[in-house]
């Protein structure tokens with residue numbers, strides 16, 4: 001317990017202002033808790049039964065998180081126990097937080113649709129979309145960072161996903177592009193995923209980072225709404241729980257495009273009050289990272 005660090009004062013003030021003292025304390029409790037390890041079965045490569053059999057043979061216990069298709073929680077092991085296994089090396093499972101599995105579910109992606117994953121590395125959600133659409137959608141994944149784009153390609157190949165990768169700044173995507181659906185899992189400060197057991201994690205977290213993230217999110221969302229086909233839908237998500245990076249960004253941008261929120265909900269989530277009805281704000285706890293998810297129709 002002695003190694004747990006405090007949250008920075010600016011974050012304490014922001015959380016107090018947005019949520020009040022009681023909820024802020026719940027959030028801090030979430031930042032302190034040790035998160036469960038979860039993975040998704042990659043249905044492009046394996047069935048749930050086949051994976052569960054192999055895990056049982058390893059002497060590791062896991063249980064389904066039944067609200068999310070193909071999601072499992074490891075109850076007596078960690079991701080490290082799997083590093084050298086065929087399950088990981090053959091791309092049959094992908095370690096991914098439960099919160100991170102949520103945004104693609106709301107996109108309602110279908111075979112044959114053109115789908116853009118705008119900020120895609122390392123590819124957890126890209127490959128989830130490929131699996132949801134049985135590899136039959138036209139998925140483009142964009143990533144600005146060269147090294148992360150390589151990681152994205154590696155994960156896509158390993159998982160047998162059919163995805164076209166663009167290593168470029170999504171803000172500069174040509175306005176002539178047009179997609180049926182877009183996932184903007186925007187770069188963010190990570191204010192939903194802070195780990196107070198890890199001082200390094202807190203050290204790199206600053207108000208500058210929050211402000212810069214908000215600026216980038218605004219620009220990326222504007223580009224997304226430009227290249228989304230009219231009357232079509234997109235998802236905006238972040239692993240931040242700060243309104244500066246979520247509701248405030250949407251409030252600024254949506255009216256410029258006459259875009260509307262499409263209400264979404266999900267069972268059994270720990271939530272926080274959102275300033276925008278119909279969006280989801282996940283409260284960090286031992287199962288979930290803090291996350292924001294909004295569905296938008298242009």
Ligand SMILES: C[S@@+](CC[C@H](N)C(=O)[O-])C[C@H]1O[C@@H](n2cnc3c(N)ncnc32)[C@H](O)[C@@H]1O
Pocket residue numbers: 100118119120121122123124125126142143144145148168169170171185186187188216
């Ligand atoms: C939250 S992470 C995405 C996680 C990913 N969706 C997943 O589920 O695995 C955001 C990503 O956006 C990338 N990024 C940041 N700015 C970008 C930009 N202007 N264009 C494209 N990608 C960008 C970052 O390098 C980072 O890999």
